[in-house]
Amino acid sequence: MQNKASKIYIIAGRSLLALYFLVPGIAKLLAPASQVEMMQHHNIPYALPLLYIAGIAQIAGALLLFANRYVRLVSLGFVLYIIAINVLMHDFWNFTGTEAAHELQNFIKNLGILAGLLVLAGISPKQKQAG
Numbered sequence: 001m002q003n004k005a006s007k008i009y010i011i012a013g014r015s016l017l018a019l020y021f022l023v024p025g026i027a028k029l030l031a032p033a034s035q036v037e038m039m040q041h042h043n044i045p046y047a048l049p050l051l052y053i054a055g056i057a058q059i060a061g062a063l064l065l066f067a068n069r070y071v072r073l074v075s076l077g078f079v080l081y082i083i084a085i086n087v088l089m090h091d092f093w094n095f096t097g098t099e100a101a102h103e104l105q106n107f108i109k110n111l112g113i114l115a116g117l118l119v120l121a122g123i124s125p126k127q128k129q130a131g
Contacts, residue, residue: 010123011068017116018065021078025058042089057081075121082114 028035032051039047058081061074090110092103 010120013116014065014068014071014120017075017078017113017120018062020062020113021058021065022062025055025062028052028055028058039089042091044088054081071124072121072126075117075124079114079117079121082110082117086110 028051032048032055035051036047039051044050057077061078064070064074086107090103090107092100092107095103
């Protein structure tokens, strides 16, 4: 059984993770040009449609996390998303110098976010099906 402080920590952590996905999701939909350019720099095909799919998924997932709905499913979905982003967008092994260092920093930062999502998935009960 969780005490009151633990529940507050979980709500705060879940909300911050939701915010981490909500703000970039909105930015993708409102100002896609710079994101598409970055995706093209990393040789990602179909950048614009993928950007819109990612933006919608980030917003929807973040709203579900804020609402404390399907938390395990959303967290694990975001884990897969981060793995894809790390491999495709933070491919530090394909760069040198400052750009490689920047991509490595983002890669490691994303592993920290991934760790938080795994913890959240682990402490969240499986959502019951309606019916």
